[in-house]
Amino acid sequence: MTTGAKSALSRDAVLDAAAGLVKRHGPGALTMRGLAAELGTAVTSIYWHVGGREALLDALVERTVADLGEIRPSGRTPERRVVSVALGLRRRLRDRPHLVALVHERGLTERMFLPAQRALVREAHAAGLRGARAAEFVRAVQFQVVGHVLVERNRERAPAQHPGEEELWGAETAGDDPALARALACPPDTEQLFLTAVGALVRSLLSAPGA
Amino acid sequence: MTTGAKSALSRDAVLDAAAGLVKRHGPGALTMRGLAAELGTAVTSIYWHVGGREALLDALVERTVADLGEIRPSGRTPERRVVSVALGLRRRLRDRPHLVALVHERGLTERMFLPAQRALVREAHAAGLRGARAAEFVRAVQFQVVGHVLVERNRERAPAQHPGEEELWGAETAGDDPALARALACPPDTEQLFLTAVGALVRSLLSAPGA
DNA sequence: ACCTGAACACCGTTCAAGT
DNA sequence: ACCTGAACACCGTTCAAGT
Numbered sequence: 238m239t240t241g242a243k244s245a246l247s248r249d250a251v252l253d254a255a256a257g258l259v260k261r262h263g264p265g266a267l268t269m270r271g272l273a274a275e276l277g278t279a280v281t282s283i284y285w286h287v288g289g290r291e292a293l294l295d296a297l298v299e300r301t302v303a304d305l306g307e308i309r310p311s312g313r314t315p316e317r318r319v320v321s322v323a324l325g326l327r328r329r330l331r332d333r334p335h336l337v338a339l340v341h342e343r344g345l346t347e348r349m350f351l352p353a354q355r356a357l358v359r360e361a362h363a364a365g366l367r368g369a370r371a372a373e374f375v376r377a378v379q380f381q382v383v384g385h386v387l388v389e390r391n392r393e394r395a396p397a398q399h400p401g402e403e404e405l406w407g408a409e410t411a412g413d414d415p416a417l418a419r420a421l422a423c424p425p426d427t428e429q430l431f432l433t434a435v436g437a438l439v440r441s442l443l444s445a446p447g448a
Numbered sequence: 449m450t451t452g453a454k455s456a457l458s459r460d461a462v463l464d465a466a467a468g469l470v471k472r473h474g475p476g477a478l479t480m481r482g483l484a485a486e487l488g489t490a491v492t493s494i495y496w497h498v499g500g501r502e503a504l505l506d507a508l509v510e511r512t513v514a515d516l517g518e519i520r521p522s523g524r525t526p527e528r529r530v531v532s533v534a535l536g537l538r539r540r541l542r543d544r545p546h547l548v549a550l551v552h553e554r555g556l557t558e559r560m561f562l563p564a565q566r567a568l569v570r571e572a573h574a575a576g577l578r579g580a581r582a583a584e585f586v587r588a589v590q591f592q593v594v595g596h597v598l599v600e601r602n603r604e605r606a607p608a609q610h611p612g613e614e615e616l617w618g619a620e621t622a623g624d625d626p627a628l629a630r631a632l633a634c635p636p637d638t639e640q641l642f643l644t645a646v647g648a649l650v651r652s653l654l655s656a657p658g659a
Numbered sequence: 660a661c662c663t664g665a666a667c668a669c670c671g672t673t674c675a676a677g678t
Numbered sequence: 679a680c681c682t683g684a685a686c687a688c689c690g691t692t693c694a695a696g697t
């Protein structure tokens with residue numbers, strides 16, 4: 238009833254094609270004319286169904302956020318459960334790098350975190366945090382997770398960071414710590430780094446006395 | 449000798465005007481034709497001096513990174529000194545929000561952290577961390593700081609996060625913690641949040657035994 | 660209600676031509 | 679060596695017109 242089998246153009250069909258284009262070739266590849274060509278219609282039909290490019294991107298972003306779905310914590314201690322939520326969100330975001338970039342560019346980065354927020358509040362309560370302290374905990378984890386994914390995505394996209402860390406840490410810069418120079422000279426294991434950082438943050442915030 | 453007083457177009461003059469445009473009206477406002485108009489020359493002159501738009505952006509990004517300058521730690525304990533470095537970098541990045549966005553979009557996010565990296569290594573050593581553990585510490589702080597600034601900048605740019613946290617936490621969603629609902633319903637104090645998060649991460653990583 | 664082509668005002672870039 | 683205008687191939691968007 239909604240998406241006919243052959244050619245009846247619909248709002249959903251337009252959004253599907255647009256999402257496919259972005260997912261495959263990035264947001265830059267989403268042009269009204271290219272999209273129309275992909276759909277086999279005139280450019281102006283898109284305007285009738287979803288409006289201009291801004292409206293199209295808004296709808297795409299809305300869709301992406303909705304598609305993230307629920308996140309169920311796993312593990313026995315609050316710390317483990319929070320880390321599992323963080324890992325789950327990270328995986329979801331990494332699955333749609335281009336769409337996440339779109340959401341970010343359009344200023345809705347925070348909304349990507351909403352599905353995880355309720356779960357996090359529960360864990361904060363389970364760990365004994367309440368009120369403003371619990372809110373601060375949730376926010377800190379939120380910024381940490383989303384921020385990490387943004388930085389991570391960025392590194393993977395940039396093949397050569399010209400005078401990057403690689404040649405900066407050419408073994409003699411580090412004074413007397415060759416192991417450190419070696420570690421900083423090659424790209425980080427971002428998953429391991431994510432685990433370490435989130436774990437450290439959560440451990441610290443769940444155990445600290447009132448600030 | 450470099451930038452003549454009146455009209456001699458030079459590479460630096462072009463970059464200056466471009467940086468000004470981006471700083472005032474964002475990267476979207478940087479068009480070759482608009483820039484030429486601002487400079488009072490033909491569009492094609494820009495091509496002769498700095499090349500196409502990509503080359504122009506590359507040069508701008510290079511400039512931004514170079515302008516970040518050195519960061520001197522202050523404070524007595526390693527933890528305080530690391531936090532001071534993080535605060536310093538955050539301030540520098542927040543001073544040039546549009547240019548930072550440019551650097552990020554062009555995949556050079558990490559290079560923005562290089563000026564702080566050496567300082568951080570010193571503090572890691574001072575705190576007794578060495579080798580791979582010290583490198584992991586530096587990386588964790590780096591991702592935390594840059595990521596936080598990216599998320600922060602994003603929130604400030606988005607005026608209305610439609611069904612955002614505000615109405616999600618309408619006091620009854622939070623079970624029995626009205627103070628938490630109230631806290632999550634209004635925008636966070638990002639500076640305070642930054643301090644708390646970085647402090648917690650650093651404390652945890654500087655004190656933990658070998659993983 | 661749905662779809663169309665023509666037209667407008669913008670882009671970045673190239674190139675042959677000037678001095 | 680430096681600067682120019684004309685031209686090309688793209689954009690997003692509007693609008694009057696079709697069915």
